Amino acid sequence: MASDSRHRPVETVETAFDIVDVVKAADGARITEIAAELELAKSTVHRHAKTLEARGLLVQEGDTYRISTWFLDYGIHVRNRHRLYDVARPKVDELAAETDEKVWCVIEEHGVGVHIYGAQGRHSVKTHARIGQRTHLHQFAAGKAILAHLPDERIERILDDYGLSAQTDRTITDRDELREHLETIRERGYAFNREESVIGVHAVGAPVRNESGTAIGAISVAGPANRLRGDLMTEDLPDLLLGATNEVEVNLAHS
Amino acid sequence: MASDSRHRPVETVETAFDIVDVVKAADGARITEIAAELELAKSTVHRHAKTLEARGLLVQEGDTYRISTWFLDYGIHVRNRHRLYDVARPKVDELAAETDEKVWCVIEEHGVGVHIYGAQGRHSVKTHARIGQRTHLHQFAAGKAILAHLPDERIERILDDYGLSAQTDRTITDRDELREHLETIRERGYAFNREESVIGVHAVGAPVRNESGTAIGAISVAGPANRLRGDLMTEDLPDLLLGATNEVEVNLAHS
DNA sequence: CGGACCGTTCGAATAGCGGGAACAGGCTTT
DNA sequence: AAAGCCTGTTCCCGCTATTCGAACGGTCCG
Numbered sequence: 001m002a003s004d005s006r007h008r009p010v011e012t013v014e015t016a017f018d019i020v021d022v023v024k025a026a027d028g029a030r031i032t033e034i035a036a037e038l039e040l041a042k043s044t045v046h047r048h049a050k051t052l053e054a055r056g057l058l059v060q061e062g063d064t065y066r067i068s069t070w071f072l073d074y075g076i077h078v079r080n081r082h083r084l085y086d087v088a089r090p091k092v093d094e095l096a097a098e099t100d101e102k103v104w105c106v107i108e109e110h111g112v113g114v115h116i117y118g119a120q121g122r123h124s125v126k127t128h129a130r131i132g133q134r135t136h137l138h139q140f141a142a143g144k145a146i147l148a149h150l151p152d153e154r155i156e157r158i159l160d161d162y163g164l165s166a167q168t169d170r171t172i173t174d175r176d177e178l179r180e181h182l183e184t185i186r187e188r189g190y191a192f193n194r195e196e197s198v199i200g201v202h203a204v205g206a207p208v209r210n211e212s213g214t215a216i217g218a219i220s221v222a223g224p225a226n227r228l229r230g231d232l233m234t235e236d237l238p239d240l241l242l243g244a245t246n247e248v249e250v251n252l253a254h255s
Numbered sequence: 256m257a258s259d260s261r262h263r264p265v266e267t268v269e270t271a272f273d274i275v276d277v278v279k280a281a282d283g284a285r286i287t288e289i290a291a292e293l294e295l296a297k298s299t300v301h302r303h304a305k306t307l308e309a310r311g312l313l314v315q316e317g318d319t320y321r322i323s324t325w326f327l328d329y330g331i332h333v334r335n336r337h338r339l340y341d342v343a344r345p346k347v348d349e350l351a352a353e354t355d356e357k358v359w360c361v362i363e364e365h366g367v368g369v370h371i372y373g374a375q376g377r378h379s380v381k382t383h384a385r386i387g388q389r390t391h392l393h394q395f396a397a398g399k400a401i402l403a404h405l406p407d408e409r410i411e412r413i414l415d416d417y418g419l420s421a422q423t424d425r426t427i428t429d430r431d432e433l434r435e436h437l438e439t440i441r442e443r444g445y446a447f448n449r450e451e452s453v454i455g456v457h458a459v460g461a462p463v464r465n466e467s468g469t470a471i472g473a474i475s476v477a478g479p480a481n482r483l484r485g486d487l488m489t490e491d492l493p494d495l496l497l498g499a500t501n502e503v504e505v506n507l508a509h510s
Numbered sequence: 511c512g513g514a515c516c517g518t519t520c521g522a523a524t525a526g527c528g529g530g531a532a533c534a535g536g537c538t539t540t
Numbered sequence: 541a542a543a544g545c546c547t548g549t550t551c552c553c554g555c556t557a558t559t560c561g562a563a564c565g566g567t568c569c570g
Contacts, residue, residue: 009306011526012267012558017310024329027336031517041560046518051264055272056365063517067333069362069369073387074279075330078322080385081282107324110311114324130335132328266557267527286548296529301549318548519564
């Protein structure tokens with residue numbers, strides 16, 4: 001498990017995914033457009049596009065290529081096979097019904113938080129998150145709950161790798177401040193997010209840990225700042241959340 | 256738009272996706288396992304795996320590699336950007352609430368049907384379909400509804416490409432029989448599925464067409480055969496469905 | 511009618527992919 | 541303990557397959 005050994009990547013594969021990324025970002029792109037963006041010969045891009053299209057990974061509409069629904073198949077497969085999904089999903093639905101707010105299940109992967117499932121109550125606001133979204137762990141409640149319950153060396157490594165970019169002016173960007181913050185989260189067992197990712201939005205997040213105590217994901221409740229405050233925010237929601245994550249942890253251990 | 260011109264695929268990219276496919280199918284695989292399966296040298300697989308892992312597309316857990324949630328990000332992106340999704344989604348939810356059965360939104364891509372969104376009523380059975388699932392168009396109600404409303408040359412081409420494989424003993428496998436069947440669907444505007452994809456499951460599907468009358472997708476209602484029969488199946492559900500698809504078509508035209 | 515742009519095809523040169531052999535480490539077996 | 545066998549990993553070399561640029565054949569626009 002060598003960490004950062006000098007490994008030479010397969011460049012052809014990289015360009016293939018570069019093309020996919022450009023097509024994704026542009027929400028459909030043409031051959032010359034892609035070639036210009038990536039500074040490749042048109043013929044090269046053409047051959048790649050045709051290869052990906054033959055595999056069904058890109059779809060050609062006229063002269064523009066789009067990403068195909070094969071990625072949806074792959075993605076849903078990943079989600080369904082994840083240990084947390086089956087167990088956490090019903091709990092997330094339950095919490096959404098009880099709190100009438102937006103509830104998310106987030107997992108950690110490669111040092112970032114990934115939203116794998118969300119449910120909303122009747123009166124919940126539409127958050128800006130969506131399924132599959134990747135967010136730096138220090139920027140939101142669920143992420144901080146996860147980060148606080150990782151081994152120290154992993155925490156430091158993640159901070160080294162991604163830094164502490166700000167999402168709003170409330171986002172924690174100072175490393176020492178974050179370390180203290182994480183210590184507090186570790187002590188009480190859950191995390192708050194007060195407009196640190198979206199202005200006007202508060203959230204509470206609690207970690208889901210495995211047998212050895214390491215976080216593998218988290219569940220969070222998010223809602224408008226003027227509704228999530230006072231005892232509801234500091235007492236009631238944490239209680240609900242901890243009850244849910246505790247149950248999830250038990251179910252995880254017996255599956 | 257040359258159809259089947261002699262184009263040489265980029266083989267390196269193909270092997271990369273072969274590896275991804277093996278990892279997906281095996282639900283996590285090790286280097287030697289993949290190498291054996293694809294008859295490649297261990298060193299080759301290793302280099303590819305490390306490349307994909309560096310890009311975040313594979314995740315390494317110990318010595319086994321898994322597909323990462325990046326595919327979820329790509330996949331959800333594809334779905335959200337699809338014209339039909341935003342428009343059809345609320346209608347699908349509505350139909351599920353009204354009928355108390357499983358309702359699916361299916362789109363056509365590359366000649367196959369892709370389930371992009373599903374909603375279920377309280378009493379609906381769990382169908383065997385899942386988001387992202389790809390099904391041959393002749394095998395189910397939504398697919399037949401789409402197939403019937405494609406240009407003739409596309410229909411023939413799709414049948415040529417994929418054949419008429421059976422899912423149950425009721426699946427239509429005779430080409431002439433299917434042609435007649437499609438003609439009937441075209442006349443009345445919607446399709447039935449009586450245990451043609453899953454034994455014990457019936458369904459009704461209606462196409463969503465664009466301005467020129469070509470189907471771009473379909474919506475279907477599915478449920479147990481003993482519940483979906485008689486006038487409910489032949490009158491009420493088709494009415495509901497046509498009302499919904501009609502509305503979707505109008506909304507599509509004005510977006 | 512002509513120019514400018516597109517996607518597409520072709521051939522040729524070389525960069526980089528793939529393979530095999532050797533290494534290091536962990537686990538089981540003797 | 542130690543020998544054996546299985547990993548994943550690294551290295552380097554040869555040959556193939558990728559890349560590029562130029563030329564072709566469309567189509568759209570002026």
